[in-house]
């Protein structure tokens with residue numbers, strides 16, 4: 001890889017659109033792999049980013065219905081509920097030496113990608129950000145933070161560092177970590193309460209923080225116990241501190257937005273992952289279970 005990368009982005013939604021726009025703005029060649037409506041819009045009008053933190057702009061990106069030529073980097077930024085279908089746009093034979101970095105919430109997608117593309121091609125990524133695709137090719141970034149963590153797993157650490165440098169050069173806060181399971185569980189420990197509670201209560205985060213903090217503590221405690229049983233030690237105080245002090249009152253999780261717009265929920269990828277780990281490890285997760293059961297009754301089947 002040299003300084004200017006060929007980057008393919010599978011899914012120019014909230015996360016993928018933000019990353020695609022920032023990478024294109026900083027000089028990388030970005031190809032969005034997208035279905036017809038989004039691809040047509042991107043070809044005709046470009047990719048529009050609206051962001052207080054990064055400024056507003058319209059970026060030129062390529063748009064293709066599937067990956068044909070091997071890029072340096074493939075970012076996977078679809079919802080877990082669409083992952084299997086969307087991966088048809090990235091045939092394993094077109095990958096060449098590219099590094100694949102997913103930014104999905106949850107745990108299980110990494111193994112799916114490793115089995116499809118080979119463990120040496122797949123790193124682990126997480127992002128803490130609030131970003132929303134308001135219409136095809138138009139992305140609004142709302143959070144004051146956009147924090148990326150990467151871990152190589154069985155991929156080449158040098159390739160992961162190149163990806164990290166590109167993302168940092170594009171303006172994201174990027175940390176490269178050693179332990180991929182730790183990275184995924186740390187994000188899940190923040191995300192599970194942020195997704196499950198406000199979606200269940202149909203309330204913004206500020207209401208949960210002020211009126212239902214005991215439920216937040218319960219979910220975090222259950223995630224921490226499930227992770228520990230899997231050999232991953234989380235800092236419960238740090239998780240609660242982030243939720244209490246850094247999450248804006250009006251922040252809405254992607255699950256909340258999916259529920260509000262009758263889209264399939266990533267319930268299995270987020271709550272289901274915690275419950276499966278709790279079952280494997282013999283830990284208790286009654287509050288998470290109640291939330292998942294309640295949301296399952298409103299979840300739109302994918």
Ligand SMILES: NC(=O)C1=CN([C@@H]2O[C@H](COP(=O)(O)OP(=O)(O)OC[C@H]3O[C@@H](n4cnc5c(N)ncnc54)[C@H](OP(=O)(O)O)[C@@H]3O)[C@@H](O)[C@H]2O)C=CC1
Pocket residue numbers: 010011012013014015016033034035036037038077078079080082085086087089103104105127128129130131132133136137254266
């Ligand atoms: N949004 C956020 O703030 C955050 C989200 N996340 C996680 O990131 C992941 C992505 O979420 P988000 O960006 O919100 O998702 P969005 O729903 O905004 O975007 C998903 C994208 O996937 C595309 N897509 C869906 N189905 C297919 C398919 N079959 N083939 C090709 N493309 C497809 C959509 O394309 P099309 O344009 O054609 O509809 C859309 O652009 C999720 O796991 C989420 O939990 C993590 C942190 C923050």
Ligand SMILES: CC(C)(CO)C(=O)C(=O)O
Pocket residue numbers: 105127128129130131191194195252253254255
């Ligand atoms: C809660 C949030 C915004 C934190 O990054 C998130 O990951 C999501 O909504 O999917």
